[in-house]
Every structure is written in C-alpha cells, then in structure tokens.
Amino acid sequence: MSRVVWLVLAAGSVAAARPGDECCGGAHRWQPAPREIGSFDPATGRDLRTYPPSPYVDFQHMTLRIDIPDMNTPRLKAVQNLRFVPVGRAMSTLVLDAKLLEIVKVESPGRSVTFSHDGRTLAVNFEPVLPPGEAAEVETTYTVDDPPRGLTWTPESPAWPGRPAQLHTQGQAEDNSYWFPCHDSPNDRLTTELVVTVPSGYLVSSNGRLVAPSRFAEMGRTTFHWLQDKPHVPYLVSLIVGKFDIQNVARAGRDRIPMPVYVPPGRGGDIKVTYGNTPRIVDVFERRTGQAYPWDQYAQLVVWNFSAGGMENTSATTMYDTAIFSAETIKDGDLDGLISHELAHQWFGDLITCRSWEHIWLNEGFATYFTNLWWEERDGRDGYMAGVLGNFDSVIGRDKADAPYQPAMVSKDYRDPWETFRKAANPYPKGASILHMLRVKLGDEVFFRGLAAYVQKFKFREVETNDLRRTLEDVSGETLEQFFEQWCYRPGVPEVHLTATWNPETSELAFAAEQKQTVNGHNPAFVFDLPIWVDAESGSRPLGVVRLDARENQAVFKLPAEPAMIVIDPELSVLADVRFEQPVRRWLAQLERGPTLPARVRAARELAADGSAIGASILLRVAADEREPVVLRRTCIGSLAAKGNAAALATLSRKAIKSHDVREALISEGVKVLAGAFTPDHARVRDVIIAAATKDESERVRAAAVRAIGEAGWRDRLAILIAAAGSESQHDRVRQAALEALAALNVPEGLSVALTCAQAGNLNRTRPVAINAAATLAHHNPDVAVPALIKLLEDRERRAWEAAGRALLSIGDRRALPALNELRTGKRDPVDAAMIGGWIAEIEAKTKP
Structure with missing residues (x-):
C-alpha cells in the first residue's frame, strides 16, 4: 500500500487520485537520512545491505484471545497460543518480535520455560530443548497499551460529537508486532484465529470467516471468533473494532463469496455507489490469473484515522476515512483505482507474498498493473494505455539514478522496509511498467499463461523476482535474464536521442539513436528494440525496430515514399525517455491520427514548443472534442498553456465542457498564462477561474480554482478563500485547497x-x-x-x-x-x-x- 507513496490511478477517464497517501500501509513513517554511498560503509568496510531474518522454525498457527473492556480506554489484554515446528536443528531459544508489549507470563505445555523481553523482542528459553521436526507451542499472556504503531485507537471525543470509538490495525511493513508477538517478516506464513471480546454494540472484523455467530460472554459483552484457515504472512493479520453500516455487494446467486463493505454509520446507502464494481473486478482478476478468488470472503472496511489509502489485509481490506462517495460526489472520480489495486493484492501480496522487502514490486507492481487491466475491461484499450502511460511517466520523471550510487528497484540497499516502497526506481509504476513490457514482448497468450503458471506454482508461498522470471522462461521458451537484470536489478531508464533522415535519392529512412544516460562499467548501455511505425494507405503500420545495444546505433529502412508520419514505440514496449526530432507537420499528423493513445499524447506534448497557428488550432480542436479521451484533452490544454496561448484557452472556456476533468485542467493550466501582458483573453480566463471557485458543480474544479487564486496571488479575492476554508466537500478537497491558497497568498x-x-x-x-x-x-x-x-x-x-x-x-x-x-x-x-x-x-x- 500503498506507502510509496503513491499510486497511479490514470484511466481512460483519468480517475482522480485519492487524497493523502499511497496505497498500502505506512504513511508518515519517519526514516533516517539516506546513505550517500548506499550498500557499503567505506570507514568500516561493513556490508550495509539488509537481508531477511531467519525464522528458524515453521510457524503453523496462532490463536489470539483478546479482551477489550472499554473502547474508550486504549488498552487490551491478550493471550496468544503460537504453534510452530523447529527446522534444521534443536532449538533452545525462540526469539519473537514483540514491540512495547507488556509481557505478563510465557508458558509451554510439557516444558519449563523462562523468558526475557527488552521492549522490542521476546526471547523464550526452553528446557529441555526443542528437537527439530517436533511441534511445540508457547502461550504468552500480555497487555497492549496504546501502541504508537500497528494498532490505532480512536476513542470518542467531544471534538467529534456522536462518532463512536474505534480501533484498527495496520501491520505493513513490520508493525503487527506492536500488538502480538510474531516473526514480523514476510518470509514465513501461518494460519490465524482471533477470539475477541468487546463491549456489546461493537462489531469485530478480522481475516477469514466468522466461525460462529457472535455470543454474549457476560452482560454487556460480545465475543467474535474469526478463523483464517489458509496460511498468510504476519503483517496481513487484521483486527478492526467499531460500529458500522454493512452491505454485501456480492451478486445474489452468482458470487461464491460474501463481499461485505463496512462504512461509518449513516453512509450505508452510498456503499453500492462506491463499491458496486467489486464483483466485476473479481471476475476480471480470476480470468487473468486463472485462479479463483482464494479466501473465504472479501471485506472492505472504511475506518477513522487510517495512515494510508488502503491496505490489503487477507480477505479484509482497510480503507481510508473518506473512501465512501455519494451519487453526486462520485461524478468527480470514482474509487475503482484503489478498489482494484487492493483487490489485486489478494492474489499478489496475500496469496503470493514477496519473501523480503527488496522484492516488494511483486506485490505492488502487480497490483498497480492489475488496476490497468481493470481499466482495460471497463474503459477499453484507451483506458489500459492511459494507465500504462501514467506509469511510464512516473518512472521516467524520477528514476534517473546511476549504479552503484542509487538502489535499483530490486535491491538489498535499504535500512527501513519503507525505503523499498519509496525509492526513485519506484516498485509501483516501474513494476507495472515491467509487466506491460513483458506482455508486449511475449504476447498476450504467452504472458497471461505465464502469469497463471506463476500463480499456480507459488500460491500460499513467498517469492523472489527470479521465481517470476524462471516461470515465464519455462512457459515462453525465452531467456529473460538480461531483461530482468536491466529493468529490475539496475536503477535508471534509457534516455534516447533519436533522429530520422529521409534520403529521396535512395528512398531510405535512416535512424540514428544515442543513449544519453550515464554509460560506464556499472551502467552499460541498455539493450532493447525500439519499434518504429509509419503511415500507410491502410493506416499506421509497423516498419521495424531500431536495435539499441551501445551508446550509438543506426538503422536504415527502404520505403516507396517519404512517410507523412513517423511514430516511435506507440505501444510503449520500452520504458525509455525518447527524445525524437522531427518536423512539426509530422507531430500534427500524429496528434490527429496516431495509432494509439500514447502516440497522440506524445504528439500533443511535443506541440507545446510549436508556435504555429495551425498547431494551436488542432490542439484546441482536440481539447474541445467530447469524443476524445480525457487524458489527451488534458494534455492538449497543458500544451496550449505552455505556449501562453490565452486566446485558445479563452475560446475553450466559452464551450460547454461536460467533463469535470477537462474543466479542472482548464483552470489549473489556465492560471499559468496569466503572468505578464493582460488582454481581454487573459481577463476571460481570470474571470472563468474566479467564477469556478464558487459556482462550478464539481468540487474538484472548485478546488482547482481556489488553488489557482492563491497561485495567481489575487489578494482581492481573499474572501473566496476564507469561505472555501469553511466549506464541506468530498475528501475535504476544497478546504485543503483553500489552506494551500492562503499560504501561497x-x-x-x-x-x-x-x-x-x-x-x-x-x-x-x-x-x-x-x-x-x-x-x-x-x-x-x-x-x-x-x-x-x-x-x-x-x-x-x-x-x-x-x-x-x-x-x-x-x-x-x-x-x-x-x-x-x-x-x-x-x-x-x-x-x-x-x-x-x-x-x-x-x-x-x-x-x-
């Protein structure tokens, strides 16, 4: 989740990113300053890389009995029974993570034990020692007193009249050991069982299934017994206690499992509006993976004070505070991006889990990519390609590092697990981009057959990157070692400068390509084929590839005539920053009739530097066309703004623009043209922004306009900002925009x-x-x-x-x-x-x- 920070939610309709944080887990986790050189300490010679801890035992099952006497007192009592089998050799001491727990006693049936606890780890000493291969059990009695992480308690408060008390847990990356002792690492799994007693009137959710109806333990107290009988890793164990409206969004008579959604009291009527596509997304992911949804239910729970966007706890995803939309507010962008991301984790992250945090892309990259697959189902090929393009843009904009000074996406160079989520070679978009490249390279049939084989081979297991590579090699017959080496195990992406020259005498089109990123012993030239398409009477067609394997490469193609359009890699088969020089007339042709959405977006971006009237006219026409993809229309508006073309933006503002996304782009880009000379067109754009801040039906557009007032420095509109700071909106987006604008003002x-x-x-x-x-x-x-x-x-x-x-x-x-x-x-x-x-x-x- 995620906790890098971010999750690309681009779709054919350009879904709005949710507020706040990345998708999964640990937002606001402080980390020490990064090392300058990374994995080696030159002063001591020490290897600073992080390796996963050895479990030494096979953990099999945990039963956790929890007693919460008062939901407004952040303290609970617990008894844990943990069954395990020593592996390899006899064991005298079992060491568990147990952060800030108050250990009362530890016992083991049939054995004498002693224990020590230093506030971080619990060491249990056995007499006699435990022989390998023989099951053993420890019972630990302890209390949890308002921990700083792992378990968030939200008591009732006069600041929130009528809001019931609530608690939720958040285990990723290694924080569940703040509320139960465990091997808090993803390299072992076990089944779990929670028996939780709470004040009556409160509901308890956990992983798996409720094995029996809730029962009264005593007057005013209720016990809930949850069983997760398929193994999962410790960070995915979930406990939520609160008061909720609940609705099952599963399709009656069609879906195998219940799909309950828990939301704050009074919001039950909005569940279907927000989460109604969940069953369809399950269908798509089952089909794409060849694996039926693997757990007993799929719950989604909206909780107070959640630290991230969503967290894929096994069978029970936690969602952030305002992840519930009304029929009106959902017009500003739905939650399908986050819903599909967290749901994909039930396969990639839960059923199959990265063995160590260096391989987190096998969780987050897959979940990000599967959101793109949902866009493909819901919005067609353009929706899919918009998502892929968003991922590419995110990586190309940040992943500019060189080895050995910066860590690759897959690297042991980290001190805190969250570093692996937030690096420049970000596992969310870069992992998703790698999967798209593999799909293009292998073809749909082989790629998806390979994914199905990977899921079948490794379900209920922990994986590393090479497990995926070897599976795809087995299915495809291709050697993929170099592919994985350069895209996964080294930082950076290629920066390619490309030129095309037409020779009318020989009817040859010659390409010259140069890799401009650092090329040295640590960073050899990338090796890949760059596809070239040209126009033809029947439309755009592939011409061939420019093979790049050195600093400089060339390719020459015979053609019957000079092409009117040359398109570089229109299907985004290579994660590269390609700078291509060609005449404006070709970019104009590509914008109008390019073979793919990314090809047309690329042309629209390039035309930002063109000062011609015809270029502005075509950009304006596409921006105004309601039939065009929203991401393309927004790009055209951005290019017009980059030109400083207030006249075109003023003309666009006079049209009836239905799309909230496009109106938002008009506002956020329009403010950029208002510096300098001030003509009637500038005045028109200004007036549109001011009017939108109070009158637009879209909260997103109003927020953009409020933010623009601050950016423009219009102090005479202070009253608008103060009023906006007092207004209510989905995600509080208008109030937040007002606060940012007041700071800018x-x-x-x-x-x-x-x-x-x-x-x-x-x-x-x-x-x-x-x-x-x-x-x-x-x-x-x-x-x-x-x-x-x-x-x-x-x-x-x-x-x-x-x-x-x-x-x-x-x-x-x-x-x-x-x-x-x-x-x-x-x-x-x-x-x-x-x-x-x-x-x-x-x-x-x-x-x-």
Missing part, C-alpha cells in the same frame, strides 16, 4: 484560518495541510502561531503532532525546544524519539547564537 488573515482548521474535529488529512499553512504564515504573528503549534504536539492524532513538529522545525523558534524535549522523553518508541531528536538538533543548529 501569504496574508495575515490566513493564519487564524489555518490554526482553526488545524484543531481536533477537522479531518485528519486536512489538519497537516492547515499546520503547514500555519508554518508558512507564522511570521505574521509568531507569538500566536508558535504556542498554538506547540500545543498541537500533545495531540492524539499522529498526523497532527508530526506535522506540528515539522512546522516548528521549519519556523526554527527556540521556544519549541522544551516542549519537544518533553515530547521526546514521553515517547516509548525509539523511532519516534529519534525523529523528534532530529528536530531538536536542527532547531538548535538553526538558532545557535
């Missing part, structure tokens, strides 16, 4: 608005936006801003107190130091203490006399 009036929105009772994802704005505006009245931010260090919500700490760091006021020192002293988690210690050191350095 940099006026004193914005500070009180920001501090008000930073207080408890506002959406947990809005509060950091407000706190960041307050930090920017603090110079207007530091005597008000700094104490208010110091007070927020006491807040229960992690997003709020972390944002307050970072804000105080940016302000650099020594008055914050006593409170930060007190905060650091009170943190039981060394990760939090180290983060706060870093803030203190930086403030002291900034303010040294």
Whole structure:
C-alpha cells in the first residue's frame, strides 16, 4: 500500500487520485537520512545491505484471545497460543518480535520455560530443548497499551460529537508486532484465529470467516471468533473494532463469496455507489490469473484515522476515512483505482507474498498493473494505455539514478522496509511498467499463461523476482535474464536521442539513436528494440525496430515514399525517455491520427514548443472534442498553456465542457498564462477561474480554482478563500485547497484560518495541510502561531503532532525546544524519539547564537 507513496490511478477517464497517501500501509513513517554511498560503509568496510531474518522454525498457527473492556480506554489484554515446528536443528531459544508489549507470563505445555523481553523482542528459553521436526507451542499472556504503531485507537471525543470509538490495525511493513508477538517478516506464513471480546454494540472484523455467530460472554459483552484457515504472512493479520453500516455487494446467486463493505454509520446507502464494481473486478482478476478468488470472503472496511489509502489485509481490506462517495460526489472520480489495486493484492501480496522487502514490486507492481487491466475491461484499450502511460511517466520523471550510487528497484540497499516502497526506481509504476513490457514482448497468450503458471506454482508461498522470471522462461521458451537484470536489478531508464533522415535519392529512412544516460562499467548501455511505425494507405503500420545495444546505433529502412508520419514505440514496449526530432507537420499528423493513445499524447506534448497557428488550432480542436479521451484533452490544454496561448484557452472556456476533468485542467493550466501582458483573453480566463471557485458543480474544479487564486496571488479575492476554508466537500478537497491558497497568498488573515482548521474535529488529512499553512504564515504573528503549534504536539492524532513538529522545525523558534524535549522523553518508541531528536538538533543548529 500503498506507502510509496503513491499510486497511479490514470484511466481512460483519468480517475482522480485519492487524497493523502499511497496505497498500502505506512504513511508518515519517519526514516533516517539516506546513505550517500548506499550498500557499503567505506570507514568500516561493513556490508550495509539488509537481508531477511531467519525464522528458524515453521510457524503453523496462532490463536489470539483478546479482551477489550472499554473502547474508550486504549488498552487490551491478550493471550496468544503460537504453534510452530523447529527446522534444521534443536532449538533452545525462540526469539519473537514483540514491540512495547507488556509481557505478563510465557508458558509451554510439557516444558519449563523462562523468558526475557527488552521492549522490542521476546526471547523464550526452553528446557529441555526443542528437537527439530517436533511441534511445540508457547502461550504468552500480555497487555497492549496504546501502541504508537500497528494498532490505532480512536476513542470518542467531544471534538467529534456522536462518532463512536474505534480501533484498527495496520501491520505493513513490520508493525503487527506492536500488538502480538510474531516473526514480523514476510518470509514465513501461518494460519490465524482471533477470539475477541468487546463491549456489546461493537462489531469485530478480522481475516477469514466468522466461525460462529457472535455470543454474549457476560452482560454487556460480545465475543467474535474469526478463523483464517489458509496460511498468510504476519503483517496481513487484521483486527478492526467499531460500529458500522454493512452491505454485501456480492451478486445474489452468482458470487461464491460474501463481499461485505463496512462504512461509518449513516453512509450505508452510498456503499453500492462506491463499491458496486467489486464483483466485476473479481471476475476480471480470476480470468487473468486463472485462479479463483482464494479466501473465504472479501471485506472492505472504511475506518477513522487510517495512515494510508488502503491496505490489503487477507480477505479484509482497510480503507481510508473518506473512501465512501455519494451519487453526486462520485461524478468527480470514482474509487475503482484503489478498489482494484487492493483487490489485486489478494492474489499478489496475500496469496503470493514477496519473501523480503527488496522484492516488494511483486506485490505492488502487480497490483498497480492489475488496476490497468481493470481499466482495460471497463474503459477499453484507451483506458489500459492511459494507465500504462501514467506509469511510464512516473518512472521516467524520477528514476534517473546511476549504479552503484542509487538502489535499483530490486535491491538489498535499504535500512527501513519503507525505503523499498519509496525509492526513485519506484516498485509501483516501474513494476507495472515491467509487466506491460513483458506482455508486449511475449504476447498476450504467452504472458497471461505465464502469469497463471506463476500463480499456480507459488500460491500460499513467498517469492523472489527470479521465481517470476524462471516461470515465464519455462512457459515462453525465452531467456529473460538480461531483461530482468536491466529493468529490475539496475536503477535508471534509457534516455534516447533519436533522429530520422529521409534520403529521396535512395528512398531510405535512416535512424540514428544515442543513449544519453550515464554509460560506464556499472551502467552499460541498455539493450532493447525500439519499434518504429509509419503511415500507410491502410493506416499506421509497423516498419521495424531500431536495435539499441551501445551508446550509438543506426538503422536504415527502404520505403516507396517519404512517410507523412513517423511514430516511435506507440505501444510503449520500452520504458525509455525518447527524445525524437522531427518536423512539426509530422507531430500534427500524429496528434490527429496516431495509432494509439500514447502516440497522440506524445504528439500533443511535443506541440507545446510549436508556435504555429495551425498547431494551436488542432490542439484546441482536440481539447474541445467530447469524443476524445480525457487524458489527451488534458494534455492538449497543458500544451496550449505552455505556449501562453490565452486566446485558445479563452475560446475553450466559452464551450460547454461536460467533463469535470477537462474543466479542472482548464483552470489549473489556465492560471499559468496569466503572468505578464493582460488582454481581454487573459481577463476571460481570470474571470472563468474566479467564477469556478464558487459556482462550478464539481468540487474538484472548485478546488482547482481556489488553488489557482492563491497561485495567481489575487489578494482581492481573499474572501473566496476564507469561505472555501469553511466549506464541506468530498475528501475535504476544497478546504485543503483553500489552506494551500492562503499560504501561497501569504496574508495575515490566513493564519487564524489555518490554526482553526488545524484543531481536533477537522479531518485528519486536512489538519497537516492547515499546520503547514500555519508554518508558512507564522511570521505574521509568531507569538500566536508558535504556542498554538506547540500545543498541537500533545495531540492524539499522529498526523497532527508530526506535522506540528515539522512546522516548528521549519519556523526554527527556540521556544519549541522544551516542549519537544518533553515530547521526546514521553515517547516509548525509539523511532519516534529519534525523529523528534532530529528536530531538536536542527532547531538548535538553526538558532545557535
């Protein structure tokens, strides 16, 4: 989830990315500063790479009995029975991760045990020793007291009148050991069973199936017994307790499994609107993998204060606070991107799990790619290619590193697991891009047969990248080692400068290609075929390929006449940054009749540098055409804005644009043309933006317009921003835009608005936006801003107190130091203490006399 940060949700309709964080798991996880050289410490000679820990045993089953007396007191009691079999040799000590647990006692049937617990790990010593191959069990009694990670408790609060108390867990990457002892690594799996007693009126959700109806343990108490009888890895164990509206979105008489959706009380009527496509997505993924959905149910649960977008806990995905839309707000973009991503993880991440975090792309890249497959089903080929193009753009824009100084997508060079989710060679879009390239390289029939073979061979197992490679090699008969080596195990992508020259005397089209990225012993030239298409009487057709395997390569093709259009890699078969020089007339032809959506988008981008009237005219025509794909229309608007063509944007604004996405692009791009000279066309664009901020039916468009007012610096429109900061919208997007705009406007009036929105009772994802704005505006009245931010260090919500700490760091006021020192002293988690210690050191350095 994800927790890099991000998830490309591009579709044929350009679905809106959800607010906040990446899809899976650990948003806001502080990490130490990255190493400069990476995997080697030159001072000591130490290898700094991270390897997965040895489990030493085969964990088989966990039964966890949990008692929660009061949902408003963040403390629970638990008894864990953990069954395992030593592997390889006799065992005298079992070591488990057990972070900040209060261990009461540890026992083992038929054996004498002692234990020690250092706050991070639990060591259980056996007498006599455990022989290999013989099952053993430990029973651990312990309490959990409001842990900083892994289990988030949201008690009732006067700031949220009527909102019931709730708790949810979040195990990825290695945080479930904050609420139960385990081998907190993805390289072993076990079955799990949770028996949870809570105050009556609350519901309990966990993995698997509810084995019996809930029962009354005593007056006012209810017990729920959940069984996950198919093995999964520890970070996927889930516990959620709360009060919900629930609806099963499975199709009666057709779907094998229940598909319940849990949402906040009062929102049950919106479940079908938001999650109604879930059964269809299951159908697509079963067909593409050759594997029926593997678990007993598929639940989706919307919870308070979730740290990410979604988390694919086995059979029970957790969703963020506002992941429920009304029939009106869903017009601004649906949730299918996130729903399909998390659902794909039930196969890739849960049924098959990366053995160590370096191979996380086998979870996240697959889930991202399977969202593209859902777009293909729902929106056709253009929907699929829009998603692929979005993935390519994300990678090409960031993955510019050279070995050995930056880690590859698959690399042991990390200290914290979350580094593997967030690197420049990002496993979400790069992994998805690699799968698309494999699909093009192998062909649909072989590729999907290979995926089905991979799933069948490795289901209920942990995998590494080579497991996928070898399976695809077995199915295809192709050697793929070089492919995987250059796309998975090295950083960066090729940067290719390409020219085409037509020789009328010989009727030859000559291509010259040069790889411009670093090429040296650590970074040899990439090896790939770059497809070339040209126009023909019957339409565009493949001409051939330019083979690249060195710094410079050439290719020559015979043609009967000079082509009017030359298209480079229209199906995105190579993840490369290709710079192609050709006359404007060819780009115009490619925009109008290119063979694929990416080819046309590429032409629209290139025409941003063209100053001709005909180019602007064609861009405007495509942008205004409701029949054209939204992603192409948005690109055309961006190119017109890049030209500074206020006249074209003013003309477009006079048309009845139905698409919210296109109107949003008109606003967000239109503000960019307003610097400098001011003509009636500029005035028209300005007036459209101002009107949209209050009158557009789309919340997304209103948010874009509000943000544009701040970007443009229109202080005379301050009242619009203040009103927007008090408005309600899906994901709080309009209020968040207003706060960002007030910070950009940099006026004193914005500070009180920001501090008000930073207080408890506002959406947990809005509060950091407000706190960041307050930090920017603090110079207007530091005597008000700094104490208010110091007070927020006491807040229960992690997003709020972390944002307050970072804000105080940016302000650099020594008055914050006593409170930060007190905060650091009170943190039981060394990760939090180290983060706060870093803030203190930086403030002291900034303010040294």
